Amino acid sequence: MSFDSRSVVLSWTPPPRDNNAPITHFSIQILEGEHSDWSRYQSISTQNSDLKYKVPNLKPFTVYSYRVVAINRMGASEPSEPSYLMMTARELPSGKVRISEAYSGKPDSIFVSWDPITQEKIHGEFLGYRVFWKAREEDGELSRQADIKNPNQTKISLSNLRPYTAYVISIQVLNPLGAGPSNTVLVTTKQGVPSTPANLSVTSVSQTDISLSWYKPEHSNGKIIGYRIYYNHGRDAEIYTVNTSSDYNIYNISHLMPFTRYEITVAAITASLEGQRSQPLQIMTDVAGPG
Known part of the structure; x- marks a missing residue:
């Protein structure tokens, strides 16, 4: 008996007597499983009286046993004794994991x-x-x-x-x-907290205005939809929200008081999260002119 993953080659000896009617072909009974009952066998017929046959269409890595029945014009013999159990060869897995x-x-x-x-x-x-x-x-x-x-x-x-x-x-x-x-x-993955805006700097200062510029965070960790600008002097604090997704941003804070120190931080925002605030900038507005 030789085999691969999908077939087995069986050979056998003929029955001792053919009762004066030559054997025309054989029926091979195929039983799948180690503990199966022979009432559940399937069969395949050979095309001639050769004593060897290649059984096709088997399953890989599956236990089978076999019986052979001789057939002539008078009918069929009793089945042979079952073969010993054999297992077809392995193949690479064919199924995808769902x-x-x-x-x-x-x-x-x-x-x-x-x-x-x-x-x-x-x-x-x-x-x-x-x-x-x-x-x-x-x-x-x-x-x-x-x-x-x-x-x-x-x-x-x-x-x-x-x-x-x-x-x-x-x-x-x-x-x-x-x-x-x-x-x-x-x-x-879900959106996370953006890192601080990059290269926050002051571009100009007047008596009542401070202009800022910055780049988007190095790690956006989400879709940036804007920025919050926090500025305060003493106990007074204000927040501006700038709706922009640009890589480079310029913003002018106006209506400030002359000769006043302001602390300014900027944070990026996504749809659900506010990012880390930048290091605070300490900025003094210009002195107001006379009169």
């Missing part, structure tokens, strides 16, 4: 869960699930991976991710020959 959930609950993490893969799609011993993930925009970035060897574990939380970043996540099942086809999803 991802049931994939979402970002926090700016630095993504939760993924999947349905258990069925044994008939693994085609070998189950060695685990392999999860890959990487940021979509960084083609040169190496993927991170986690191997999950427990067949009952069908979820994972990916951590230490970048906020507001699209991640490509793939899952494969493993057997001793390697990995099966991957199933892939794209998930964007």
